[in-house]
Amino acid sequence: MKIASWNVNSLRVRLPHLLDWLKANPVDVIGLQELKLVDEQFPIAELQALGYHAAVNGQKTYNGVALLSRHPLEHVARDMPGYGDDHRRIIAATVNAGTSSEVRVVSAYVPNGHAVGTEKYAYKLRWLQAFKEYLNGELCRTQQLAVVGDYNIAPTDADVHDPVRWEGSVLCSEPERAAFRALEALGLKDAFTLFPRPEQPYTWWDYRSFAFRRNLGLRIDHVLLSAPLAQKCSSFQIDTTPRRLERPSDHAPVVVNLNL
């Protein structure tokens, strides 16, 4: 089973890229982030035509997440229960691939945080604390859990093109990294780290200053796997192909393969 994640930065704009990518990469499941549209605007027909079921948690202008799956999506759940804000950042569903292989998948869009010391940064840290408790609950109920998405955290300096310049700033600050490690401490494994570090480890590049061409990137999109799934993970790939297209998303899709 292949599970992917992609922050599309506006599904309306990026739909042609997504459709082309799914045709070339017919993954079983993909989590999408930053849809920037409401559920009624979700392009369900085009995606169904490619064989995908969809579960959507949309929002006007900002945020918005979804799951697409070739297998039926069951027990769809939106947002964190009891976390009262109007940001649509989480959707979860159980993918039933027919055999004994049921996988719970979460597509998450962690807050950006704007800058260290701001209210948005404080919100990000509060949100991550709630996210940890939410995922702990998921882990109590399910063995095979995959948490994919845009975490907006570069876990280590090796995940940053210029660690000196980024030191202590948002996406790289120690409290954010500690929050990421706290997710790992629940028993979730960063799938990227299961394999030798690839030549190109980044998943996001600024639109400005030819950052992609110069490979000035960050690794901030992640797939976290529960121990039973980590055992079955045979690859982690970052696909920079769509980042080269006209009007690309600033994020690249990532894909894991699970031997289920």
Next chain:
DNA sequence: ATGGCGTACACCGTACGA
């Protein structure tokens, strides 16, 4: 040191992202 690029909404610029 700053802003740079892109998207959305709606106003003719502002908010937001990472």
